[in-house]
Amino acid sequence: MALIRRNERVGEDIFLLELEGKFQGRPGQFFMIKVNDHYPLLPRPISIHEITEDSIKFLFKASGEGTNILSRKCQGDTIHLRGPYGNGFPPVKGKIALVGGGIGAAPLYETGKRLLQQPEITTVDLFLGFTNKRVLGDKWEKVSSSFFYDIGGAVTNLVPVSNYDVIFTCGPDIMMKKMTAKGKENGVSVYVSIESRMACGIGACLACTCHTKNGNKKVCKEGPVFLGEEIYGG
Amino acid sequence: MADNLKVKFNHMEFKNPIVAASGTFGFGEEYNQIYEVETLGGICSKGLTLNPKEGNSGIRLWETPMGILNSIGMENPGVKMFIKNEFPKMKKWNTRLIVNVGGATEEDYLTIVEELNDIDLDMIELNISCPNVKEGCMAFGIDEKSASNIVKQIKKVCHHPLVVKLTPNAENIVKVATSCEAAGADGISLINTVKAMAIDIEKRKTVFDNVYAGLSGPAIKPIALRMVHEVSKSVTIPVIGMGGIMNWKDALEFIMAGAHLVQIGTANFVNPEAGKDIVLGIQRYMEKEGIKSLDEIRGII
Numbered sequence: 001m002a003l004i005r006r007n008e009r010v011g012e013d014i015f016l017l018e019l020e021g022k023f024q025g026r027p028g029q030f031f032m033i034k035v036n037d038h039y040p041l042l043p044r045p046i047s048i049h050e051i052t053e054d055s056i057k058f059l060f061k062a063s064g065e066g067t068n069i070l071s072r073k074c075q076g077d078t079i080h081l082r083g084p085y086g087n088g089f090p091p092v093k094g095k096i097a098l099v100g101g102g103i104g105a106a107p108l109y110e111t112g113k114r115l116l117q118q119p120e121i122t123t124v125d126l127f128l129g130f131t132n133k134r135v136l137g138d139k140w141e142k143v144s145s146s147f148f149y150d151i152g153g154a155v156t157n158l159v160p161v162s163n164y165d166v167i168f169t170c171g172p173d174i175m176m177k178k179m180t181a182k183g184k185e186n187g188v189s190v191y192v193s194i195e196s197r198m199a200c201g202i203g204a205c206l207a208c209t210c211h212t213k214n215g216n217k218k219v220c221k222e223g224p225v226f227l228g229e230e231i232y233g234g
Numbered sequence: 235m236a237d238n239l240k241v242k243f244n245h246m247e248f249k250n251p252i253v254a255a256s257g258t259f260g261f262g263e264e265y266n267q268i269y270e271v272e273t274l275g276g277i278c279s280k281g282l283t284l285n286p287k288e289g290n291s292g293i294r295l296w297e298t299p300m301g302i303l304n305s306i307g308m309e310n311p312g313v314k315m316f317i318k319n320e321f322p323k324m325k326k327w328n329t330r331l332i333v334n335v336g337g338a339t340e341e342d343y344l345t346i347v348e349e350l351n352d353i354d355l356d357m358i359e360l361n362i363s364c365p366n367v368k369e370g371c372m373a374f375g376i377d378e379k380s381a382s383n384i385v386k387q388i389k390k391v392c393h394h395p396l397v398v399k400l401t402p403n404a405e406n407i408v409k410v411a412t413s414c415e416a417a418g419a420d421g422i423s424l425i426n427t428v429k430a431m432a433i434d435i436e437k438r439k440t441v442f443d444n445v446y447a448g449l450s451g452p453a454i455k456p457i458a459l460r461m462v463h464e465v466s467k468s469v470t471i472p473v474i475g476m477g478g479i480m481n482w483k484d485a486l487e488f489i490m491a492g493a494h495l496v497q498i499g500t501a502n503f504v505n506p507e508a509g510k511d512i513v514l515g516i517q518r519y520m521e522k523e524g525i526k527s528l529d530e531i532r533g534i535i
Contacts, residue, residue, distance in 0.1 A: 034504075038300075039299065039300060040297050041297065041300065041301070041302060041451055041452075041500065041503070041504050042297055042302065042503055042504065043503075043504075065297075066297075082506070197293065197294070197295040197296075198295070199258075199295055199302065199304075199503040200258070200264070200502065200503050200506070202264040202265070202267070202268070202506070203260065203264045204258065204259055204260035204264040204265060204502075205257070205258060205260070205295075205304075205306070205503065206260075206280075206289060206294070206306050206309045207294045207295035207304060207306060208294075208295075209289055209294065209306075209309060211288075211291070216288055216289070216309065221264075
C-alpha cells in the first residue's frame with residue numbers, strides 16, 4: 001500500500017504518478033499496480049520511470065479501462081503495488097543510445113540516470129519519438145549526454161547507429177523491430193523492452209509467454225528486456 | 235496450524251481445505267517466494283500433457299467485468315520433464331501434491347498416468363474440462379458416456395487416487411459426475427472455466443486466435459457454487475469446489491454447499507497471498523464460531 005504524492009497529466013493521455021516510500025528496482029523492471037480495490041481484478045504491469053530517495057514515479061498512458069481508472073486517482077489516495085519484477089536492462093559498457101517511442105520513453109529516464117553515474121559508460125544519448133507533443137519538456141536532458149527528439153516521424157532515423165556499442169529501445173513493435181534490424185546491419189547489440197498482458201507477473205500463469213528464437217519465454221520473468229534478435233529474428 | 239482445519243478426503247488427510255488451482259500457481263516455486271506455500275492444504279500442478287506443449291498463439295488473457303478470460307492452451311513442459319525437473323522441487327514442501335493431467339486422446343491420458351505411477355504424488359486430477367485446446371480434453375467431459383469411459387480406462391492403470399475435474403460446459407454436469415463415480419473416480423473437482431469469447435469490434439475479429447477461451451473469477455462464482463451444491467448432493471465421493479473464490483467467506487460458501495476441499499485460482503493473480511489469507515480467515519471464523527471440525531458445516535445447505 002502506497003500513498004499517492006501526485007498524479008498529473010503531462011501529455012494528452014500521459015500521466016505522471018508519484019508514490020511515497022522507499023522503493024528498490026533496476027531500470028527496465030516493472031511493478032504490478034492494482035488500480036482499484038475490486039474491479040478491475042488484475043493489476044497492471046507498469047515500468048519504473050524514476051526512483052528517488054523517498055518516492056517512485058511511473059509515467060503511463062491512459063489507454064484502457066485500468067490505466068484510465070489509475071489516471072483518475074488523486075493525491076492522498078492509496079494504491080496497492082508489488083514488485084519490482086522482471087530482469088531490467090543488462091549491465092553495459094561504452095557508448096550507449098537509448099531509443100524510445102511514445103510511452104516507451106517511460107523506462108528510459110531511470111535508465112539514463114543510472115548509466116550516467118557509471119564510469120565505464122562514456123556516452124548516453126537519448127532519442128525519443130512523440131506523436132504530437134514532447135512529454136516532460138527538457139527534463140530528459142538531465143539524464144543524457146545529448147537529447148534528441150522527433151515529433152510525428154520515425155525516431156529511429158535520428159540514430160547514428162554505428163556510433164554506439166549498445167542500444168536500448170522501448171516503444172511500438174514496429175519501431176523496435178526497425179531498431180533491431182539497423183543494429184544488426186551495423187553490428188551493434190540492441191536490447192528491446194517488450195510489453196504484454198499479465199495476470200500473475202511472477203512467471204506462474206503463462207499469460208505473457210512470447211515466442212522467441214530460443215523458444216517460449218515469460219515476458220514477466222525472463223523479460224521484459226530481450227536481445228532484439230531473439231524477438232524479431234535476424 | 236490448528237488441528238480443527240484438518241480435512242479427510244477419503245483416507246487422505248489434508249492439513250486444511252485450501253488448495254492452489256491448476257494453471258494459476260505454476261508448480262508453486264514462484265509463489266513460494268511470496269509466502270510459504272506449504273501453508274496450503276495442497277497444490278495442484280499446471281496441467282500436464284504427454285509431450286511438451288507451446289500453448290496458444292496470440293492474446294492469451296482478456297479482462298471482463300469481475301472475470302478473466304484465458305487462452306493459455308495448456309503450455310507445459312510435458313510429463314517427463316515435469317517428473318525430472320519440477321516434481322523433486324515440489325516434493326520438498328510439506329503439503330499435498332495434486333498433479334493435473336490433460337490429453338488429446340485416450341492413449342495420451344493412459345500413457346501420462348502410467349508415467350506418473352512411479353512418483354510419490356498424492357492425487358491425480360484428471361482434466362477432461364479444458365476449453366482451450368482444439369483436440370480432446372473438454373470433449374471427454376461433455377457427456378457422461380465419454381467421461382465414464384475414460385475414467386474406467388484410467389482407473390485400470392492408475393495407482394494414485396483419481397479426482398476428475400469437470401466442465402460447466404457439460405450437457406448435464408450431475409450426470410457426468412455420477413457416471414464418473416460409477417466408473418471408479420475417487421473424487422470430483424469442479425468447475426473448470428466456462429467456455430466464453432470476446433470480440434474486438436475495431437479489428438472485427440475475435441480477441442483470441444483460438445476463438446473461444448475460458449472464463450474464471452468472481453463472475454462465475456454463483457454458477458460454480460450451484461453446480462458444486464448439485465453434484466455434492468448426487469455423489470458419495472468427496473468433492474473439490476472451485477470457481478471465483480476470492481476470500482474465506484467464498485470458500486466457506488463452497489464448503490457449506492458440500493465441498494471437502496476448495497481450490498483458489500484467479501484470486502492468486504489479484505492477491506498473490508490469497509491462499510494463505512483464506513486459510514487464516516477460515517481458522518479465525520472457526521475459532522469465533524466455536525467450530526471444531528469443518529464436518530460440522532460441510533453440506534449443511
